[in-house]
Amino acid sequence: MPLAVGTKAPDFTLKSKNADGLKDVTLSANFGSKNTVLLFFPLAFTGVCTQELCDITAGLGGYGDLNADVIAVSVDSPFAQEAWAQKEKIGITLVSDLNKETTKAYDVLFPGLAGIGDTSARSAFVIDKDGVIQYSEQTPSPKELPNFEAVKAALGSLS
Secondary structure (H helix, E strand, C coil): CCCCCCCECCCCEEEEEECCEEEEEEHHHHCCCCEEEEEECCCCCCHHHHHHHHHHHHCHHHHHHCCEEEEEEECCCHHHHHHHHHHHCCCCEEEECCCCHHHHHCCCEECCHHHCCCEECCEEEEECCCCEEEEEEECCCCCCCCCHHHHHHHHHCCC
């Protein structure tokens, strides 16, 4: 079960890779100024994950209008994430949880995906400017997308 609404969101600093090189992305950097939509997804270069992050990229302005930053987490390396983002034109900040510590901290580890190993389960969290989880969802299976209307509604209820 993913962390519950009302829980203090575990902070993290994870690596992201883009043309400028590796950089650290820290959740708490948004505290006090922006809400955060934190998405966990199983693996880069897979159909459902590509659909999800391309759809979010297409609607990214709507999240900005709700004073939210979107960060997507997977257990892929930051180098694989960058190659995928370039290939699919994904404009969301992708961060690597290669050691699965953040995935475990949010209690969204998916054991043995397709017999290849543990990944992040597909899940979504809305974290307010105070660092408190205001929305929490893990989909029943990796093939299902989170309820993004509910994510946006949760964001809309925040000041």
